[in-house]
Amino acid sequence: MLMKLDFGSDVPIYQQIRNQIVNAIASEKLLPGDKIPAIRVMADEAGVNMMTVNKAYALLKQEGYIKSERRGGTVVAEEFGKGGLGEGLRERLRVIASEARLAAVSEEEFIKLCGKLYRGEI
Amino acid sequence: MLMKLDFGSDVPIYQQIRNQIVNAIASEKLLPGDKIPAIRVMADEAGVNMMTVNKAYALLKQEGYIKSERRGGTVVAEEFGKGGLGEGLRERLRVIASEARLAAVSEEEFIKLCGKLYRGEI
Amino acid sequence: MLMKLDFGSDVPIYQQIRNQIVNAIASEKLLPGDKIPAIRVMADEAGVNMMTVNKAYALLKQEGYIKSERRGGTVVAEEFGKGGLGEGLRERLRVIASEARLAAVSEEEFIKLCGKLYRGEI
Amino acid sequence: MLMKLDFGSDVPIYQQIRNQIVNAIASEKLLPGDKIPAIRVMADEAGVNMMTVNKAYALLKQEGYIKSERRGGTVVAEEFGKGGLGEGLRERLRVIASEARLAAVSEEEFIKLCGKLYRGEI
Protein backbone atom coordinates (compact mmCIF):
# COMPACT_ATOMS: atom_id res chain seq x y z
CA MET A 1 0.00 0.00 0.00
CA LEU A 2 2.39 2.64 -1.18
CA MET A 3 0.60 5.94 -1.57
CA LYS A 4 1.82 8.29 -4.25
CA LEU A 5 0.74 11.67 -3.00
CA ASP A 6 1.06 14.98 -4.76
CA PHE A 7 1.05 17.71 -2.15
CA GLY A 8 0.97 20.33 -4.85
CA SER A 9 -2.18 18.99 -6.42
CA ASP A 10 -5.52 20.69 -6.06
CA VAL A 11 -7.01 17.35 -5.06
CA PRO A 12 -7.15 17.09 -1.26
CA ILE A 13 -4.75 14.56 0.20
CA TYR A 14 -7.49 12.56 1.89
CA GLN A 15 -9.18 12.29 -1.51
CA GLN A 16 -5.97 11.09 -3.13
CA ILE A 17 -5.69 8.38 -0.50
CA ARG A 18 -9.34 7.44 -0.96
CA ASN A 19 -8.94 7.29 -4.73
CA GLN A 20 -5.89 5.07 -4.62
CA ILE A 21 -7.58 2.63 -2.29
CA VAL A 22 -10.63 2.50 -4.55
CA ASN A 23 -8.33 1.87 -7.51
CA ALA A 24 -6.54 -0.87 -5.60
CA ILE A 25 -9.82 -2.61 -4.81
CA ALA A 26 -11.10 -2.31 -8.36
CA SER A 27 -7.88 -3.72 -9.80
CA GLU A 28 -7.97 -6.50 -7.22
CA LYS A 29 -4.70 -5.57 -5.64
CA LEU A 30 -6.87 -5.43 -2.55
CA LEU A 31 -9.40 -8.25 -2.18
CA PRO A 32 -12.55 -8.34 -0.07
CA GLY A 33 -11.58 -9.20 3.49
CA ASP A 34 -8.00 -7.93 3.08
CA LYS A 35 -6.72 -5.91 5.97
CA ILE A 36 -5.97 -2.25 5.41
CA PRO A 37 -3.03 -0.61 7.19
CA ALA A 38 -3.79 0.98 10.54
CA ILE A 39 -4.28 4.71 10.47
CA ARG A 40 -1.06 5.38 12.33
CA VAL A 41 0.97 3.14 10.04
CA MET A 42 -0.42 4.60 6.85
CA ALA A 43 0.08 8.13 8.19
CA ASP A 44 3.72 7.41 8.98
CA GLU A 45 4.41 5.75 5.64
CA ALA A 46 2.77 8.50 3.65
CA GLY A 47 4.18 11.29 5.75
CA VAL A 48 0.83 12.86 6.48
CA ASN A 49 -1.20 13.67 9.53
CA MET A 50 -3.27 10.90 11.14
CA MET A 51 -6.34 13.09 10.86
CA THR A 52 -5.94 13.06 7.11
CA VAL A 53 -5.82 9.28 6.88
CA ASN A 54 -8.72 9.08 9.30
CA LYS A 55 -10.78 11.27 7.03
CA ALA A 56 -10.01 9.10 4.02
CA TYR A 57 -10.99 5.93 5.89
CA ALA A 58 -14.18 7.54 7.18
CA LEU A 59 -15.11 8.47 3.64
CA LEU A 60 -14.40 4.95 2.34
CA LYS A 61 -16.43 3.48 5.19
CA GLN A 62 -19.36 5.76 4.48
CA GLU A 63 -19.20 4.77 0.82
CA GLY A 64 -19.21 1.11 1.77
CA TYR A 65 -15.81 0.19 0.37
CA ILE A 66 -14.30 -0.77 3.72
CA LYS A 67 -15.61 -1.64 7.15
CA SER A 68 -14.29 -1.83 10.69
CA GLU A 69 -13.63 -5.26 12.10
CA ARG A 70 -14.86 -6.16 15.52
CA ARG A 71 -11.28 -6.64 16.72
CA GLY A 72 -10.22 -3.16 15.78
CA GLY A 73 -8.75 -3.58 12.30
CA THR A 74 -10.19 -2.31 9.05
CA VAL A 75 -10.85 -4.54 6.06
CA VAL A 76 -12.10 -4.30 2.51
CA ALA A 77 -15.85 -4.90 2.44
CA GLU A 78 -17.25 -8.19 1.08
CA GLU A 79 -20.03 -6.59 -0.87
CA PHE A 80 -20.28 -3.26 -2.53
CA GLY A 81 -23.35 -1.26 -3.46
CA LYS A 82 -24.90 -2.65 -6.62
CA GLY A 83 -26.61 0.65 -7.30
CA GLY A 84 -25.14 1.13 -10.76
CA LEU A 85 -23.76 4.41 -11.93
CA GLY A 86 -24.97 7.29 -9.76
CA GLU A 87 -25.97 10.60 -11.25
CA GLY A 88 -22.89 12.27 -9.80
CA LEU A 89 -20.59 9.76 -11.45
CA ARG A 90 -22.29 10.25 -14.79
CA GLU A 91 -21.82 14.00 -14.66
CA ARG A 92 -18.14 13.63 -13.80
CA LEU A 93 -17.79 11.23 -16.70
CA ARG A 94 -19.60 13.59 -19.04
CA VAL A 95 -17.13 16.38 -18.33
CA ILE A 96 -14.21 14.07 -18.97
CA ALA A 97 -15.72 12.86 -22.23
CA SER A 98 -16.22 16.48 -23.29
CA GLU A 99 -12.65 17.38 -22.47
CA ALA A 100 -11.35 14.35 -24.32
CA ARG A 101 -13.40 15.20 -27.39
CA LEU A 102 -12.18 18.79 -27.39
CA ALA A 103 -8.62 17.54 -26.97
CA ALA A 104 -9.10 15.82 -30.32
CA VAL A 105 -9.16 12.34 -28.86
CA SER A 106 -11.14 10.17 -31.26
CA GLU A 107 -14.14 8.18 -30.07
CA GLU A 108 -12.28 4.95 -30.75
CA GLU A 109 -9.27 6.00 -28.72
CA PHE A 110 -11.46 7.18 -25.90
CA ILE A 111 -13.47 3.97 -25.78
CA LYS A 112 -10.33 1.90 -25.86
CA LEU A 113 -8.89 3.87 -22.98
CA CYS A 114 -12.08 3.50 -20.96
CA GLY A 115 -11.99 -0.25 -21.46
CA LYS A 116 -8.37 -0.57 -20.45
CA LEU A 117 -8.91 1.47 -17.32
CA TYR A 118 -12.01 -0.54 -16.44
CA ARG A 119 -10.09 -3.79 -16.81
CA GLY A 120 -7.19 -2.36 -14.86
CA GLU A 121 -4.74 -3.01 -17.67
CA ILE A 122 -3.06 0.36 -17.33
CA MET B 1 -27.17 29.30 -21.78
CA LEU B 2 -29.13 28.30 -18.73
CA MET B 3 -26.84 27.20 -15.95
CA LYS B 4 -28.04 24.53 -13.59
CA LEU B 5 -26.12 25.18 -10.41
CA ASP B 6 -26.06 23.18 -7.24
CA PHE B 7 -25.16 25.56 -4.47
CA GLY B 8 -24.96 22.74 -1.97
CA SER B 9 -22.40 20.78 -3.96
CA ASP B 10 -18.79 20.58 -2.90
CA VAL B 11 -17.71 21.40 -6.43
CA PRO B 12 -17.20 25.16 -6.62
CA ILE B 13 -19.75 27.19 -8.52
CA TYR B 14 -17.16 28.56 -10.92
CA GLN B 15 -16.20 24.97 -11.74
CA GLN B 16 -19.80 24.01 -12.38
CA ILE B 17 -20.13 26.92 -14.78
CA ARG B 18 -16.86 25.95 -16.43
CA ASN B 19 -17.95 22.34 -16.79
CA GLN B 20 -21.29 23.20 -18.34
CA ILE B 21 -19.68 25.46 -20.89
CA VAL B 22 -17.16 22.76 -21.79
CA ASN B 23 -20.04 20.32 -22.19
CA ALA B 24 -21.92 22.80 -24.35
CA ILE B 25 -18.91 23.22 -26.63
CA ALA B 26 -18.28 19.48 -26.87
CA SER B 27 -21.91 18.78 -27.71
CA GLU B 28 -21.86 21.57 -30.28
CA LYS B 29 -24.54 23.58 -28.59
CA LEU B 30 -21.84 26.22 -28.67
CA LEU B 31 -19.83 26.48 -31.89
CA PRO B 32 -16.41 28.04 -32.41
CA GLY B 33 -16.87 31.78 -32.79
CA ASP B 34 -20.15 31.83 -30.91
CA LYS B 35 -20.53 34.59 -28.40
CA ILE B 36 -21.01 33.56 -24.82
CA PRO B 37 -23.02 35.72 -22.41
CA ALA B 38 -21.41 38.77 -20.88
CA ILE B 39 -20.14 38.25 -17.36
CA ARG B 40 -22.80 40.45 -15.83
CA VAL B 41 -25.60 38.84 -17.81
CA MET B 42 -24.58 35.32 -16.88
CA ALA B 43 -24.15 36.41 -13.27
CA ASP B 44 -27.65 37.83 -13.18
CA GLU B 45 -29.21 34.83 -14.87
CA ALA B 46 -27.44 32.34 -12.66
CA GLY B 47 -27.98 34.33 -9.50
CA VAL B 48 -24.31 34.47 -8.59
CA ASN B 49 -21.74 37.16 -8.19
CA MET B 50 -19.95 38.68 -11.15
CA MET B 51 -16.59 37.66 -9.77
CA THR B 52 -17.62 34.02 -9.69
CA VAL B 53 -18.51 34.06 -13.38
CA ASN B 54 -15.34 36.01 -14.01
CA LYS B 55 -13.33 33.23 -12.43
CA ALA B 56 -15.05 30.60 -14.55
CA TYR B 57 -14.32 32.57 -17.72
CA ALA B 58 -10.72 33.16 -16.67
CA LEU B 59 -10.30 29.42 -16.20
CA LEU B 60 -11.83 28.64 -19.59
CA LYS B 61 -9.63 31.26 -21.19
CA GLN B 62 -6.52 29.82 -19.60
CA GLU B 63 -7.50 26.38 -20.85
CA GLY B 64 -7.97 27.75 -24.34
CA TYR B 65 -11.67 27.02 -24.71
CA ILE B 66 -12.74 30.64 -25.04
CA LYS B 67 -11.09 33.98 -25.64
CA SER B 68 -11.93 37.60 -24.98
CA GLU B 69 -12.32 39.57 -28.14
CA ARG B 70 -11.10 42.99 -26.95
CA ARG B 71 -13.97 44.67 -28.75
CA GLY B 72 -16.51 43.56 -26.28
CA GLY B 73 -17.65 40.07 -25.81
CA THR B 74 -16.15 36.67 -25.28
CA VAL B 75 -16.31 33.93 -27.86
CA VAL B 76 -15.68 30.23 -28.17
CA ALA B 77 -12.16 29.67 -29.48
CA GLU B 78 -11.67 28.55 -33.07
CA GLU B 79 -9.02 26.00 -32.23
CA PHE B 80 -8.48 23.93 -29.17
CA GLY B 81 -5.32 22.38 -27.89
CA LYS B 82 -4.85 19.12 -29.72
CA GLY B 83 -2.67 17.81 -26.94
CA GLY B 84 -4.55 14.56 -26.47
CA LEU B 85 -5.49 13.17 -23.11
CA GLY B 86 -3.42 14.72 -20.33
CA GLU B 87 -2.17 12.71 -17.39
CA GLY B 88 -4.61 14.44 -15.06
CA LEU B 89 -7.57 13.47 -17.21
CA ARG B 90 -6.47 9.85 -17.27
CA GLU B 91 -6.24 9.67 -13.50
CA ARG B 92 -9.68 11.18 -13.09
CA LEU B 93 -11.01 8.66 -15.58
CA ARG B 94 -9.29 5.80 -13.79
CA VAL B 95 -11.07 6.61 -10.53
CA ILE B 96 -14.42 6.75 -12.28
CA ALA B 97 -13.78 3.42 -14.00
CA SER B 98 -12.89 1.90 -10.64
CA GLU B 99 -16.03 3.24 -9.01
CA ALA B 100 -18.18 1.98 -11.88
CA ARG B 101 -16.66 -1.48 -11.66
CA LEU B 102 -17.22 -1.65 -7.92
CA ALA B 103 -20.80 -0.47 -8.45
CA ALA B 104 -21.30 -3.68 -10.45
CA VAL B 105 -21.53 -1.88 -13.77
CA SER B 106 -20.43 -4.34 -16.45
CA GLU B 107 -17.66 -3.47 -18.87
CA GLU B 108 -20.16 -3.47 -21.72
CA GLU B 109 -22.49 -1.06 -19.96
CA PHE B 110 -19.61 1.20 -19.01
CA ILE B 111 -18.21 1.31 -22.53
CA LYS B 112 -21.63 2.01 -23.98
CA LEU B 113 -22.12 4.88 -21.54
CA CYS B 114 -18.71 6.33 -22.37
CA GLY B 115 -19.56 6.27 -26.05
CA LYS B 116 -22.90 7.93 -25.59
CA LEU B 117 -21.42 10.68 -23.46
CA TYR B 118 -18.62 11.19 -25.96
CA ARG B 119 -21.10 11.55 -28.80
CA GLY B 120 -23.30 13.82 -26.70
CA GLU B 121 -26.32 11.57 -27.07
CA ILE B 122 -27.27 11.82 -23.43
CA MET C 1 2.12 49.47 -43.07
CA LEU C 2 0.32 46.20 -42.56
CA MET C 3 -0.73 45.86 -38.96
CA LYS C 4 -0.85 42.37 -37.52
CA LEU C 5 -3.35 42.67 -34.71
CA ASP C 6 -4.32 40.03 -32.21
CA PHE C 7 -7.76 40.85 -30.92
CA GLY C 8 -7.53 38.06 -28.42
CA SER C 9 -4.36 39.40 -26.84
CA ASP C 10 -4.31 41.09 -23.47
CA VAL C 11 -2.34 43.93 -25.01
CA PRO C 12 -4.69 46.77 -25.98
CA ILE C 13 -5.08 47.24 -29.71
CA TYR C 14 -3.90 50.82 -29.65
CA GLN C 15 -0.75 49.59 -27.91
CA GLN C 16 -0.19 46.92 -30.54
CA ILE C 17 -0.42 49.58 -33.24
CA ARG C 18 1.92 51.85 -31.31
CA ASN C 19 4.42 49.02 -30.80
CA GLN C 20 4.49 48.04 -34.44
CA ILE C 21 5.09 51.58 -35.54
CA VAL C 22 7.92 51.93 -33.05
CA ASN C 23 9.38 48.68 -34.33
CA ALA C 24 9.06 49.91 -37.92
CA ILE C 25 10.91 53.12 -37.10
CA ALA C 26 13.65 51.32 -35.19
CA SER C 27 14.20 48.85 -38.01
CA GLU C 28 14.21 51.71 -40.50
CA LYS C 29 11.23 50.46 -42.42
CA LEU C 30 9.94 53.92 -41.58
CA LEU C 31 12.43 56.73 -41.92
CA PRO C 32 12.33 60.19 -40.34
CA GLY C 33 10.08 62.38 -42.46
CA ASP C 34 8.14 59.45 -43.88
CA LYS C 35 4.43 59.93 -44.01
CA ILE C 36 2.24 57.76 -41.82
CA PRO C 37 -1.16 56.60 -43.08
CA ALA C 38 -4.11 58.83 -42.24
CA ILE C 39 -6.16 57.69 -39.29
CA ARG C 40 -9.12 56.77 -41.44
CA VAL C 41 -7.00 54.74 -43.84
CA MET C 42 -5.18 52.84 -41.13
CA ALA C 43 -8.46 52.19 -39.33
CA ASP C 44 -10.02 50.76 -42.49
CA GLU C 45 -7.02 48.61 -43.34
CA ALA C 46 -6.71 47.23 -39.84
CA GLY C 47 -10.42 46.81 -39.33
CA VAL C 48 -10.52 48.79 -36.14
CA ASN C 49 -12.26 51.87 -34.89
CA MET C 50 -10.84 55.29 -35.81
CA MET C 51 -10.76 56.19 -32.14
CA THR C 52 -8.34 53.32 -31.56
CA VAL C 53 -5.91 54.49 -34.23
CA ASN C 54 -6.28 58.03 -32.97
CA LYS C 55 -5.28 56.91 -29.52
CA ALA C 56 -2.20 55.12 -30.85
CA TYR C 57 -1.12 58.19 -32.83
CA ALA C 58 -1.70 60.47 -29.86
CA LEU C 59 0.51 58.23 -27.75
CA LEU C 60 3.26 58.17 -30.39
CA LYS C 61 3.06 61.95 -30.71
CA GLN C 62 3.31 62.42 -26.97
CA GLU C 63 6.33 60.13 -26.90
CA GLY C 64 7.96 62.14 -29.68
CA TYR C 65 8.10 59.40 -32.29
CA ILE C 66 5.82 61.16 -34.77
CA LYS C 67 4.55 64.68 -35.29
CA SER C 68 1.76 66.40 -37.14
CA GLU C 69 2.66 68.24 -40.32
CA ARG C 70 1.43 71.75 -40.90
CA ARG C 71 -0.53 70.55 -43.93
CA GLY C 72 -2.49 67.95 -42.00
CA GLY C 73 -0.48 64.79 -42.49
CA THR C 74 1.52 62.93 -39.87
CA VAL C 75 5.18 62.05 -40.28
CA VAL C 76 7.94 60.25 -38.44
CA ALA C 77 9.86 62.73 -36.31
CA GLU C 78 13.34 63.84 -37.33
CA GLU C 79 14.81 63.60 -33.87
CA PHE C 80 13.99 61.37 -31.00
CA GLY C 81 14.62 61.85 -27.31
CA LYS C 82 18.23 61.14 -26.51
CA GLY C 83 17.35 60.51 -22.90
CA GLY C 84 18.79 57.03 -22.73
CA LEU C 85 17.01 54.16 -21.10
CA GLY C 86 14.28 55.38 -18.76
CA GLU C 87 13.64 53.73 -15.43
CA GLY C 88 10.39 52.24 -16.70
CA LEU C 89 12.13 50.59 -19.62
CA ARG C 90 14.77 49.14 -17.35
CA GLU C 91 12.19 47.56 -15.08
CA ARG C 92 10.37 46.03 -18.02
CA LEU C 93 13.66 44.67 -19.27
CA ARG C 94 14.52 43.31 -15.85
CA VAL C 95 11.33 41.25 -15.74
CA ILE C 96 12.01 39.84 -19.19
CA ALA C 97 15.56 38.94 -18.24
CA SER C 98 14.25 37.18 -15.14
CA GLU C 99 11.70 35.24 -17.13
CA ALA C 100 14.30 34.25 -19.70
CA ARG C 101 16.69 33.06 -17.01
CA LEU C 102 13.98 30.99 -15.34
CA ALA C 103 13.04 29.55 -18.72
CA ALA C 104 16.55 28.13 -18.81
CA VAL C 105 17.73 30.47 -21.54
CA SER C 106 21.49 30.81 -21.15
CA GLU C 107 23.11 34.20 -20.79
CA GLU C 108 24.81 33.76 -24.14
CA GLU C 109 21.58 32.95 -25.92
CA PHE C 110 19.82 35.84 -24.26
CA ILE C 111 22.53 38.33 -25.15
CA LYS C 112 22.59 37.10 -28.72
CA LEU C 113 18.85 37.50 -28.98
CA CYS C 114 18.99 41.01 -27.55
CA GLY C 115 21.61 41.97 -30.11
CA LYS C 116 19.66 40.57 -33.03
CA LEU C 117 16.51 42.34 -31.95
CA TYR C 118 18.42 45.59 -31.45
CA ARG C 119 19.87 45.35 -34.94
CA GLY C 120 16.50 44.40 -36.35
CA GLU C 121 17.81 41.16 -37.84
CA ILE C 122 14.83 39.14 -36.69
CA MET D 1 9.75 40.25 0.85
CA LEU D 2 9.10 43.96 0.80
CA MET D 3 6.97 44.91 -2.17
CA LYS D 4 7.49 48.27 -3.75
CA LEU D 5 4.16 49.06 -5.32
CA ASP D 6 3.23 51.99 -7.51
CA PHE D 7 -0.48 52.49 -7.09
CA GLY D 8 -0.51 55.14 -9.76
CA SER D 9 1.01 52.89 -12.40
CA ASP D 10 -1.04 51.49 -15.24
CA VAL D 11 0.41 48.06 -14.59
CA PRO D 12 -1.97 46.23 -12.26
CA ILE D 13 -0.91 45.73 -8.68
CA TYR D 14 -1.17 41.97 -8.93
CA GLN D 15 1.21 42.12 -11.90
CA GLN D 16 3.68 44.23 -9.97
CA ILE D 17 3.64 41.69 -7.17
CA ARG D 18 4.05 38.88 -9.68
CA ASN D 19 6.96 40.64 -11.38
CA GLN D 20 8.82 41.29 -8.16
CA ILE D 21 8.50 37.68 -7.08
CA VAL D 22 9.76 36.51 -10.47
CA ASN D 23 12.69 38.90 -10.12
CA ALA D 24 13.39 37.62 -6.62
CA ILE D 25 13.47 34.03 -7.85
CA ALA D 26 15.67 34.85 -10.83
CA SER D 27 18.14 36.75 -8.67
CA GLU D 28 18.14 33.90 -6.15
CA LYS D 29 16.84 35.99 -3.32
CA LEU D 30 14.17 33.31 -3.29
CA LEU D 31 15.39 29.75 -3.74
CA PRO D 32 13.40 26.69 -4.84
CA GLY D 33 11.54 25.33 -1.84
CA ASP D 34 11.56 28.65 0.00
CA LYS D 35 8.30 29.62 1.60
CA ILE D 36 6.71 32.79 0.38
CA PRO D 37 4.57 34.91 2.70
CA ALA D 38 0.99 33.87 3.36
CA ILE D 39 -1.57 35.74 1.34
CA ARG D 40 -2.89 37.64 4.32
CA VAL D 41 0.57 38.57 5.56
CA MET D 42 1.69 39.87 2.19
CA ALA D 43 -1.60 41.73 1.82
CA ASP D 44 -1.12 43.44 5.18
CA GLU D 45 2.51 44.31 4.53
CA ALA D 46 1.81 45.67 1.08
CA GLY D 47 -1.35 47.47 2.12
CA VAL D 48 -3.51 45.81 -0.49
CA ASN D 49 -6.48 43.51 -0.45
CA MET D 50 -6.12 39.80 0.07
CA MET D 51 -7.78 39.08 -3.26
CA THR D 52 -5.17 41.10 -5.09
CA VAL D 53 -2.35 39.05 -3.62
CA ASN D 54 -4.40 35.95 -4.26
CA LYS D 55 -4.56 36.84 -7.92
CA ALA D 56 -0.82 37.38 -8.10
CA TYR D 57 -0.17 34.00 -6.50
CA ALA D 58 -2.70 32.30 -8.77
CA LEU D 59 -0.88 33.73 -11.77
CA LEU D 60 2.51 32.60 -10.49
CA LYS D 61 1.10 29.18 -9.80
CA GLN D 62 -0.34 28.91 -13.27
CA GLU D 63 3.01 29.89 -14.71
CA GLY D 64 4.73 27.24 -12.65
CA TYR D 65 6.91 29.53 -10.55
CA ILE D 66 5.33 28.62 -7.23
CA LYS D 67 3.02 25.97 -5.89
CA SER D 68 0.69 25.60 -2.95
CA GLU D 69 1.78 22.92 -0.57
CA ARG D 70 -1.63 21.73 0.70
CA ARG D 71 -0.28 21.62 4.23
CA GLY D 72 -0.26 25.31 4.61
CA GLY D 73 2.02 27.62 2.86
CA THR D 74 3.14 28.34 -0.65
CA VAL D 75 6.65 27.63 -1.86
CA VAL D 76 8.89 28.40 -4.80
CA ALA D 77 8.70 25.52 -7.27
CA GLU D 78 11.62 23.13 -7.56
CA GLU D 79 11.57 23.02 -11.33
CA PHE D 80 10.55 25.59 -13.85
CA GLY D 81 9.36 25.10 -17.36
CA LYS D 82 12.40 24.73 -19.55
CA GLY D 83 10.43 25.83 -22.56
CA GLY D 84 12.87 28.47 -23.69
CA LEU D 85 11.84 31.92 -24.78
CA GLY D 86 8.17 32.01 -25.74
CA GLU D 87 6.93 34.04 -28.67
CA GLY D 88 5.26 36.53 -26.35
CA LEU D 89 8.50 37.21 -24.51
CA ARG D 90 10.33 37.82 -27.78
CA GLU D 91 7.81 40.38 -28.94
CA ARG D 92 7.98 42.23 -25.64
CA LEU D 93 11.75 42.22 -25.93
CA ARG D 94 11.60 43.46 -29.49
CA VAL D 95 9.61 46.53 -28.49
CA ILE D 96 12.06 47.32 -25.71
CA ALA D 97 15.02 46.95 -28.06
CA SER D 98 13.32 49.30 -30.50
CA GLU D 99 12.65 51.87 -27.83
CA ALA D 100 16.23 51.64 -26.59
CA ARG D 101 17.61 52.13 -30.08
CA LEU D 102 15.40 55.14 -30.68
CA ALA D 103 16.47 56.55 -27.32
CA ALA D 104 20.00 56.64 -28.75
CA VAL D 105 21.24 53.81 -26.57
CA SER D 106 24.14 52.16 -28.42
CA GLU D 107 24.12 48.46 -29.11
CA GLU D 108 27.04 47.99 -26.75
CA GLU D 109 25.32 49.79 -23.91
CA PHE D 110 22.13 47.85 -24.49
CA ILE D 111 23.88 44.50 -24.55
CA LYS D 112 25.79 45.34 -21.41
CA LEU D 113 22.59 46.29 -19.65
CA CYS D 114 20.87 43.08 -20.75
CA GLY D 115 23.76 41.05 -19.37
CA LYS D 116 23.76 42.83 -16.05
CA LEU D 117 20.04 42.40 -15.63
CA TYR D 118 20.28 38.73 -16.59
CA ARG D 119 22.98 38.15 -14.00
CA GLY D 120 21.05 40.13 -11.42
CA GLU D 121 23.90 42.57 -10.85
CA ILE D 122 21.66 45.60 -10.88
Next chain:
DNA sequence: GTGGTCTAGACCACA
Protein backbone atom coordinates in the same frame (compact mmCIF):
# COMPACT_ATOMS: atom_id res chain seq x y z
C1' DG E 1 -21.41 48.02 -22.83
C1' DT E 2 -17.53 45.01 -22.23
C1' DG E 3 -14.04 42.89 -19.43
C1' DG E 4 -10.32 44.10 -15.92
C1' DT E 5 -9.18 45.46 -11.47
C1' DC E 6 -9.77 46.36 -6.67
C1' DT E 7 -11.89 46.67 -1.99
C1' DA E 8 -13.58 44.95 2.53
C1' DG E 9 -15.51 41.95 4.31
C1' DA E 10 -17.08 36.63 5.17
C1' DC E 11 -17.32 31.45 5.50
C1' DC E 12 -15.34 27.02 4.66
C1' DA E 13 -12.18 23.01 3.68
C1' DC E 14 -7.85 21.29 4.60
C1' DA E 15 -4.07 19.72 7.41
Next chain:
DNA sequence: GTGGTCTAGACCACG
Protein backbone atom coordinates in the same frame (compact mmCIF):
# COMPACT_ATOMS: atom_id res chain seq x y z
C1' DG F 1 -3.37 29.09 10.27
C1' DT F 2 -3.46 28.20 5.40
C1' DG F 3 -5.45 28.80 0.90
C1' DG F 4 -10.05 28.53 -1.59
C1' DT F 5 -14.37 30.44 -2.47
C1' DC F 6 -17.92 33.83 -2.54
C1' DT F 7 -20.45 38.28 -1.97
C1' DA F 8 -21.80 43.11 -3.03
C1' DG F 9 -20.39 46.66 -4.24
C1' DA F 10 -17.06 50.18 -7.08
C1' DC F 11 -13.99 52.47 -10.59
C1' DC F 12 -11.49 52.26 -14.83
C1' DA F 13 -9.65 51.06 -19.56
C1' DC F 14 -11.00 49.76 -23.89
C1' DG F 15 -13.39 50.09 -28.21
